[in-house]
Amino acid sequence: MELWSSIPKEVINFVLVLLFSFSLGMEQHKQSIANTDKKVFGTDRTFTFFGLLGYVLLLPSKDQLWPFLIGFVVIACFMMIFYLMRIREDGQYGLTTVMLGLLVxxxxxxxxxxxxxxxxxxxxxxxxxxxxxxxxxxxxxQVSETEFITLAKFITIAFIVLPSLPNEDLSPMIPVSPYRIWLAVVVVSAVSYFSYLLRRYMFPKASLILSGILGGLYSSMVTTIILAKQSKEKKYSPQMYAGAIIIASAMMYFRVYVLLFIFNRDLALASWLYFLLLFLVSMTTGYFLYKRGEKVHGDKTAAFSNSNPLEFKVAVVFAGLYLLFSAVTQFMVTQFGAAGLTALSFIVGFTDITPFLLNLFQGHYSITSTMVLIATMQVMVSNNILKCAYARLWSTVETTKWTWRGFGIVIALNVAVILLLYLL
Incomplete structure (x- = not known):
């Protein structure tokens, strides 16, 4: 550090300018070799001279930029002549070389x-x-015209709607503010949108196990239904489908912990070991089942729906569920205490658990953090039981058998964690 601080700033700037200019010149040189029909405005030395010229004209008169601006105009004129000549002779309209020269x-x-x-x-x-x-x-x-609309929706809900909402509780019976309700929508939408982009553009032909991972980030319940239906096609063995389903549920523990960390960091830091244990056991169980199975026929990809995760009506429904669970949770806690929350968490596990959990993580209820964690674990037990039912409903008998065995291990450990929390 002492050596770095002893080097004059001008020397550092000179080296960086030289490196930047020469690097872009080398890149243009490579492009000219790879595409002999494409004309570029100079290569290594030309771009290096551009950078050095800008540095020299700026050095003696940093307070007066007119020499530097004159040099910019001259360079721009040369680039314009080159661009017009290239259009007239070759019909090439690309501006990349021109813009790189000006940036240098x-x-x-x-x-x-x-x-x-x-x-x-x-x-x-x-x-x-x-x-x-x-x-x-x-x-x-690969990008369709709807992707830009999807991006615009996300920007709207995250950076236009959210900052404009008030951050005051709606009422004593609904101890959440419009801002916190919509913040939950934004966070869940961001996770789902990121998973959607990964699945569609980074891994469009993901393997079965990777489809379980990416799908679990978005929704382990939806992924369970998709994989269960696909098991009837018998492209893979039942153990492989069952393993991918268990892996998708392992991602549920990861996803819930991320949401807990965002909205209740103290509880997340105190409970990380439980979530890590459940995640690792679920992943290990799923991976063991997956590796045990042998592919019967077909390719190595799994087709997943690329539906838009940012439909406005979905966000509205999520906000409505969040508001409903806030009122119901407040009523159950006020009237029945911890027992009411336990009963409610068991029932909610058979529905969409995310609005309930986010409300629980953000809510100011008269319950201990341990009870919040117990309710969180309980709702995931119920959710896994529901996935077992979906697997039986949509998949083959053999896939159901292996899925139930995998979930049996995961649910047993989840229940053990709940009992441990009650004893602490």
Whole structure:
């Protein structure tokens, strides 16, 4: 650190400018070799000279930028002549080379006037974007027109609707504010949206086990139903389908813990060992079943629905359920105490558990943190029992048998954790 601080800032800036300019020049040189029909404006040395010119013109007159601006105009004119000639002779309209040349020239100003981390971040982003043209083109070909609407929906609910909501409790019987209700919607939507993007664009042809992991991040219940239905196609052995279902439920423990950590960090830090144990045992059980099974026929991919996870009506329903569970939980706790919460958590496990859990994690109820954790564990036991019922309803008899065996281990451990919490 002492050695770094002893190096003059001008020397560091000069080295970074040289490295940035030469790197982009090398990238352009590689593009010219790979695409002989594509004309580029100079390569290694030209781009390095651009950066050095910007550095030299900026160095003696940092308070007066007119020499630097004149140099920018001159470079821009040369780039414009090159661009027009390329259009006339070859019909090439791409602006990448022009923009890279201008970015190289302005980098000395950026590194002089901005924090170092900002300059390095832009450095990295430009290098990556210049290098991954082909993957970006392939990604663009896969993106449908509805994806931008989906992104706009997420931005709307997260950065427009949420900040505008009041953060005051609705009433003594409903001890949550509109802001906290919608915050829960935003967090769940973010997790679901991230899982959706991974599944659709990063792993569009995911293996069965990876489909269980990614699907479990989105919804272990939905994933259980999909895998149970797919088991009738018999592309894989029953043990493999059962293992993927158990793995999806293992992701439920991970997902619930992430939500707990976001909304109730103290309780999350106090209970991490229980969630880790349940997660590891579930993953191990699912993986053991998966590896035990042998694929019968077909390919190594599992087709999953790529439905939009950010439908507005889904968000409204989630907010309504959150509000309902808030009122019901407040009533049960007020009237029946811990026993009422235990009974309610068992019943809620057979519905959508996320609104109830988020309300529980955020709510200000007159119950101990231990009872909150017990209710959380209880609701996941009930939810796993419901998945066993769905597996019996939608899958083959053989898949159901192995699924029930896997869930038997997971549910037994979950119940043991609940009993341990009661004893503490």
């Amino acid at each position: 020239y302005t980098f000395p100003l950026l590194i002089d006037r901005s924090p170092l981390w900002i300059s390095l971040l832009i450095f990295v982003v430009v290098l990556i974007l210049a290098e991954i043209k082909k993957p970006l083109q392939n990604l663009s070909a």
